[in-house]
Amino acid sequence: MVSKLSDVAELAGVSVTTVSRVINSYGSLSQKTIDKVHAAMRELHYQPNAMARSLQGKSSQFIGLIFPDIQNPFFTSLANEIEQILFDKGYKSIIATSANNVEKEKQYLEMLAANQVEGIITSSHNLDIDAYSNTYLPIVSYDRFISDTVPIVREDNYRGGQLIGEYLLKNGAKNILMLSGDSSSQSPTTKRYEGFTAALGDKVSLSIQEFNSNSWPTTSEIDVIVNDVIQQNIDGIYAYNDIMAIQLQNALRKAGKRIPEDIRIVGYDGSPIVQLLHPDLPTVVQPIRQAAQRLIDVLFAEINNQDPVVNDVLPITFYNPK
Amino acid sequence: MVSKLSDVAELAGVSVTTVSRVINSYGSLSQKTIDKVHAAMRELHYQPNAMARSLQGKSSQFIGLIFPDIQNPFFTSLANEIEQILFDKGYKSIIATSANNVEKEKQYLEMLAANQVEGIITSSHNLDIDAYSNTYLPIVSYDRFISDTVPIVREDNYRGGQLIGEYLLKNGAKNILMLSGDSSSQSPTTKRYEGFTAALGDKVSLSIQEFNSNSWPTTSEIDVIVNDVIQQNIDGIYAYNDIMAIQLQNALRKAGKRIPEDIRIVGYDGSPIVQLLHPDLPTVVQPIRQAAQRLIDVLFAEINNQDPVVNDVLPITFYNPK
Numbered sequence: 001m002v003s004k005l006s007d008v009a010e011l012a013g014v015s016v017t018t019v020s021r022v023i024n025s026y027g028s029l030s031q032k033t034i035d036k037v038h039a040a041m042r043e044l045h046y047q048p049n050a051m052a053r054s055l056q057g058k059s060s061q062f063i064g065l066i067f068p069d070i071q072n073p074f075f076t077s078l079a080n081e082i083e084q085i086l087f088d089k090g091y092k093s094i095i096a097t098s099a100n101n102v103e104k105e106k107q108y109l110e111m112l113a114a115n116q117v118e119g120i121i122t123s124s125h126n127l128d129i130d131a132y133s134n135t136y137l138p139i140v141s142y143d144r145f146i147s148d149t150v151p152i153v154r155e156d157n158y159r160g161g162q163l164i165g166e167y168l169l170k171n172g173a174k175n176i177l178m179l180s181g182d183s184s185s186q187s188p189t190t191k192r193y194e195g196f197t198a199a200l201g202d203k204v205s206l207s208i209q210e211f212n213s214n215s216w217p218t219t220s221e222i223d224v225i226v227n228d229v230i231q232q233n234i235d236g237i238y239a240y241n242d243i244m245a246i247q248l249q250n251a252l253r254k255a256g257k258r259i260p261e262d263i264r265i266v267g268y269d270g271s272p273i274v275q276l277l278h279p280d281l282p283t284v285v286q287p288i289r290q291a292a293q294r295l296i297d298v299l300f301a302e303i304n305n306q307d308p309v310v311n312d313v314l315p316i317t318f319y320n321p322k
Numbered sequence: 323m324v325s326k327l328s329d330v331a332e333l334a335g336v337s338v339t340t341v342s343r344v345i346n347s348y349g350s351l352s353q354k355t356i357d358k359v360h361a362a363m364r365e366l367h368y369q370p371n372a373m374a375r376s377l378q379g380k381s382s383q384f385i386g387l388i389f390p391d392i393q394n395p396f397f398t399s400l401a402n403e404i405e406q407i408l409f410d411k412g413y414k415s416i417i418a419t420s421a422n423n424v425e426k427e428k429q430y431l432e433m434l435a436a437n438q439v440e441g442i443i444t445s446s447h448n449l450d451i452d453a454y455s456n457t458y459l460p461i462v463s464y465d466r467f468i469s470d471t472v473p474i475v476r477e478d479n480y481r482g483g484q485l486i487g488e489y490l491l492k493n494g495a496k497n498i499l500m501l502s503g504d505s506s507s508q509s510p511t512t513k514r515y516e517g518f519t520a521a522l523g524d525k526v527s528l529s530i531q532e533f534n535s536n537s538w539p540t541t542s543e544i545d546v547i548v549n550d551v552i553q554q555n556i557d558g559i560y561a562y563n564d565i566m567a568i569q570l571q572n573a574l575r576k577a578g579k580r581i582p583e584d585i586r587i588v589g590y591d592g593s594p595i596v597q598l599l600h601p602d603l604p605t606v607v608q609p610i611r612q613a614a615q616r617l618i619d620v621l622f623a624e625i626n627n628q629d630p631v632v633n634d635v636l637p638i639t640f641y642n643p644k
Binding site for chain 1: 384391392393395398399401402405406409414415416417418419426433538565568569572594595598599600601
């Protein structure tokens with residue numbers, strides 16, 4: 001049985017108007033009231049959005065996409081696939097780039113609360129937004145931990161890391177550098193590190209550097225890495241995405257290194273445009289079309305008050321140029 | 323003086339409701355009625371959108387972006403810039419990829435007529451849509467002729483073509499291939515051809531091939547070009563965009579040609595990501611940030627019933643790798 005607004009109000013011991021205000025973050029409310037209403041909503045598995053839509057009489061047919069940077073070809077491609085699948089369902093896509101812009105991301109969440117969009121698909125890196133944990137609205141995340149209440153569609157990050165490790169070992173790398181783009185211990189992407197180190201075992205030397213994957217590395221950051229790579233005789237690099245891998249490939253060739261003969265560099269993502277323009281780059285290919293479809297399936301399950309299924313991981317493949 | 327709905331109705335000799343139906347393409351109407359209303363709107367320079375918004379009491383704060391393919395880095399970057407400038411104005415961007423999909427484009431135009439979006443920024447290649455010429459709604463185009471009623475923000479296409487011609491001549495090319503992506507005689511991009519041939523004069527041999535720039539060339543299309551280039555001893559290529567240029571560069575290197583020593587290949591667009599990943603590609607750099615700002619200025623002039631200013635061309639630059 002689907003719970004009603006009045007059930008929540010009764011259990012929380014407040015008026016229906018108060019519940020509505022909590023849901024829409026409207027008016028001044030005490031933290032105690034907010035907590036009581038949230039507790040009642042949790043207990044009753046109450047889904048406010050369906051109510052809001054049915055009150056409104058019709059749905060907005062808009063879905064918000066929040067990605068850190070659509071100029072990163074992986075997110076361009078994911079946004080492109082999502083836009084096309086949504087269009088075929090009669091939905092339009094509203095796009096937001098959120099890199100380092102917490103305020104912007106909050107505004108898009110407010111659109112959701114105000115029923116201007118029916119749901120949000122995100123892969124934001126702004127992980128510290130409290131707003132998410134207080135929301136019961138239809139949101140789905142790709143490969144990022146957002147909050148306990150937001151389901152995650154994930155690719156097989158562990159296997160991705162493992163395949164990179166196996167590739168570097170098989171090609172004789174002994175002195176390996178991992179450039180890591182994500183230090184959050186709760187996001188699925190950290191599994192890449194686990195798979196990678198498991199594959200390497202203690203057969204090789206491994207050093208790790210962390211980067212802010214919200215922005216592209218500057219020329220001087222690349223110069224510092226190139227210098228380190230040459231000084232330390234690095235012969236295998238796991239770059240955190242294809243863009244980073246190609247930048248390093250260019251810079252190391254300019255510094256006189258032969259790629260791949262002297263140094264193996266592996267990327268991550270495998271977007272169609274990078275595959276088209278850089279057929280010489282070994283990389284982990286994410287299942288972008290499949291990810292788009294699954295994100296939409298999970299989001300619409302939430303919108304329709306069904307249980308979203310997100311227990312599995314989407315399979316990745318390793319692209320090894322011949 | 324700004325015309326009112328009733329002025330149009332009076333001049334056309336129909337009711338206010340009929341005018342409203344014509345504007346919103348709603349209900350069954352004879353072609354004769356439609357024509358009469360359009361004639362009256364033209365005569366009075368009537369702008370329906372402002373009226374519709376004032377009736378509605380508030381604006382939607384949504385702008386539609388219609389681009390052929392956001393996976394093309396030029397359009398990715400343009401969409402990204404537009405999204406950020408619009409966000410700072412309190413507007414959200416609805417994105418549509420329209421390549422070869424006339425139906426989709428029509429649906430987005432209908433959103434505009436129905437006031438779900440306040441304006442549309444387009445660079446669509448679907449030039450045969452009648453719907454545009456019957457509309458008086460706020461639309462602006464980037465570098466494409468859409469209809470007589472849609473203003474065009476354009477870059478200096480003539481100068482772009484000219485600089486490519488000068489570069490190829492200066493580097494000793496004598497047997498040149500131009501790969502052209504646009505055969506429409508009404509779009510500003512055809513000026514590239516004029517500038518290019520003017521720069522070349524009759525000093526060299528020039529052959530031209532046309533492509534559908536709505537989709538990326540297939541591997542077999544690239545193979546055919548590579549074969550022609552080798553058979554005909556081509557030593558200079560003007561590719562219609564950077565993607566095509568990089569694909570040819572890769573394929574010709576694989577076929578044993580030295581680039582740029584044996585064959586000079588020049589691209590067009592110069593998006594930030596291509597500049598980052600392919601610093602060795604000579605190309606015409608379009609002023610993407612400036613184009614985004616101008617498109618928005620022109621669109622908001624239309625929305626606010628001011629005269630949009632689009633007489634000038636935005637300056638391009640030539641990137642010559644050292």
